[in-house]
Amino acid sequence: MFTKEMLTEQFNQVVISKDEDSGKDIVPLSGSEDSKVNAEQTVRKQSKRKNENTEKRPMKKKKELQWKREDCAQPVGKVIKFTGTGLKKKGHYKKFEFRGIKYELEDSVLMKAESANQKPYTAIIKDIYIIGKEGYVKLVVQWFYRPEDVEEEYLGKWESKDARDLFYSFHRDEVFAESVKHGFRAG
Template sequence: MVEKVEDADRDIKPIGEPFRFYGKGRGRRCHYKAFESEGIQYALEDTVLVVPDETKQKPNVAIIKIYDIAQTSDGSIMVTRQRFYRPEEIENKGDGSWQPCDPREIFYSFRRDEIPAESVMHKCVVHFVPIHKQIPDRKENPGFIVQQVYDTIEKKLGKLTHKNYEGHKQLEIDILLQKSLRRLGDLSDFNTEDAHPDQEDQLKRKRIFGRRNV
C-alpha cells in the first residue's frame, strides 16, 4: 500500500454531502462522490497519478473507483484505486521481456487497494484502444495507452477485446473502451501491409506474447 504523504500545507476535504455511511463508532465512514485537494476536484472514475510505492519508481497510474472516497472518523480522506501497471513493473511466467508498442503503454488490471488522498498527485489521461486499431497521435491526443489487461494472480497479459472476463469486469472494460473511442473519434484499423517495419514487428511480438500467456 502507498504510504501517506505528510504535507501539512495540503488542504484536502470531501465535496458535497455523504451518500452512504458504513460502520459505527471509530470505524464509521462517510462516503462521498468527490474530494478536493489544493483547489482541484477529484471524482469517482477519474484517472490519476499516484505517489509510487518506492521513491525511485515512476508514479503509479490508477482509477479512483466508484463508492470509495471515504472520510474516516479522524477526518482522513481515503480513496480506493484500481491500478495500472507499467511494462517494467509486470512479472511474466513466459521467457523474455515485454516490449511495449508505444512508450506511453501501460496495462489495465483489476487490482484494487486503498490509499490516502494525499497520495494522489494530479489527474492524467488514459486512452483504451482496441488491439486492432491504430494508436492515436501523441501530439493530438497526449496520455497513456492501454491495449491489454494484466492478470496480477496468473502473471499473464490478455487483450482488452477478449470477451472472457467475468461479467462485471467485462462491463468495466467495455465502458472504458467506449469512453475512449468517443473521445478519440474514428481510429483506423491496424494494417500490417501499410505499417512501418517497426510497427509490424511490434504487432508480431504482441501476437506471440498473447499466445504464450493468454
C-alpha cells in the first residue's frame, strides 16, 4: 500500500517539459534525460503521422438535413386559428397534403415506425399546424395500441380474436406530417 509521502515523492520525480514543435506537455515515466528524449521523439512521430493522415484523407463535410419543398407536406386552405405568440406562434389548419394525398382532422393514419422490422403505428390526427415561419407541417396525433404493445395486467381476461385489434388511448404526441405513411377514413 502506498503512503501519502511515497506518492508525493513519486509525483515530484516526474519532470514535465514542453515539446518545442507542438508546445504540448511531455510527461516522461521517470526523471532521466533518456526517457525525456524518447517521450519527445514519440510525440513528434505521432503528430507527424496525424498530420500525414489528415492531408491524405479527403475531408468529409457534414451533410445537413435538407428538405425540399416538393418532398414536404403542405397545408391546404386558410388558417383556421392562431395560438401562441412570437416565435412559437402556431397557425392551425383543417387539412394538409403530402405526396398527392389530402389528410384532414380526425383522419386515422398509419405512421412510419422507427425501424423497418416494426409494424407501422396507428393514430388519429387531432391537430395540424405550422410553427412561425418554419414552414414545416406538424401534427398532434392520438395513438392506438396493439394488444402486444399493452402490458398483460391491463388486458385482464380479454383475448384477441383478430390480428387487426387496436386499443384506443389518450396518449398524444407531436410529429412531423411527413411521418404519415398511409391514411384511411371510416366513412
